[in-house]
Amino acid sequence: MRTGGHENPASQNPADRPSRARPTGSGRRVPLNTRQRAYLTVFYQLDQEEERRQRRRWHQRLHRDPAEQWRWIPYATDHPAADPTPAQQLLDRQGIKDPGTGSTLAALVRRRMIDLRHITVESTVGSTTQTQVRLTPQGRAEARGNQPQEADLDRLPGWLHQALHTIAEPENEPVPRTTIGRTSARRLGPRGLGYIEDASTWAxxxxxxxxxxxxxTDPTTDQR
Structure with missing residues (x-):
């Protein structure tokens, strides 16, 4: 079954225990292919974004979720009517929509880059199975090493940065909700990064x- 244009790797009889990689015994490290690197980079981006959100909550003296919970990244929800997850949407933006998700995730597990689990979650379509991934320390180090040296890891992806600029441009004036997409609104809003606020029910x-x-990130821009 597919969700959001991706092959859903959830099994028919999912177990809540994560799949952990075991050494292959060869001892020889084979570089990740382009597709595997793309997946790992997306997972790293979402992992770091959530880590920053949890850190902000700590500074604001708000409740923080245990790392054992928030380190797990939703990948695919096993229902045809389910919305694509942020991970799927980021991959879609890179044009990665073709089948092969299951084998890519399995390869990353074998390479000890991620842990994988299938759990039952409550969603807008009721109880359903969701595939989730978690970066291992090795996977996080690999993804970090793949980042351009000059990259600002706190900087938003270009499309999300532009959405934030769109909200900021009118200088303290409310902006209609329809101006930016739902994905941008969720990521930037109070339940995400907290960069934008509800001005009203429509803005x-x-x-x-x-x-x-x-x-x-853009000191030349006047944000009075």
């Missing part, structure tokens, strides 16, 4: 965290 406005981000 968003730039939040203080979003203003600080833009001033830090």
């Amino acid at each position: 968003y406005r730039l939040g203080e965290s979003g203003r600080a981000y833009l001033e830090r």
Whole structure:
């Protein structure tokens, strides 16, 4: 079954225990292929984004989820009516929509880059199975090493950075919700990064965290 244009790797009889990689015994490290690197980079991006969110909550003296919970990244929800997960959407933006997801995830497990599990979750379509991944320390180190040296790891992806700019442009004026997509709104909103706020039931406005981000990453932009 497919979700969001990707082959869903969830098994028919999922177990909550994660699949962990075991050494192959060859001892020889084979570089990741292009597709595997793309998946690992997306997982790393989402992992780091959530880590920053949890850190902000700590500074704000808000409740933080245990790392054992938030390190798990939703990959695919096993229902034809389910929305694609953020991981699927990021891969879609790179044009990675063809079959092969199951084998790619399995390869990353074998390479000890990720752990994999299938759990039952409650969603808008009821109880269903969701495939989740978690970076291993080795996988996180591999993904970090694949980042361009000059990259600012705190910087949003270009499309999300542009969405934030769209909200900021009117200078303290509310912006209609339809101006940016739902994915951008979820990632930037109060339940995500907290960079934008609800100005009303129909509009968003730039939040203080979003203003600080833009001033830090784009100091030439006047964000009064």
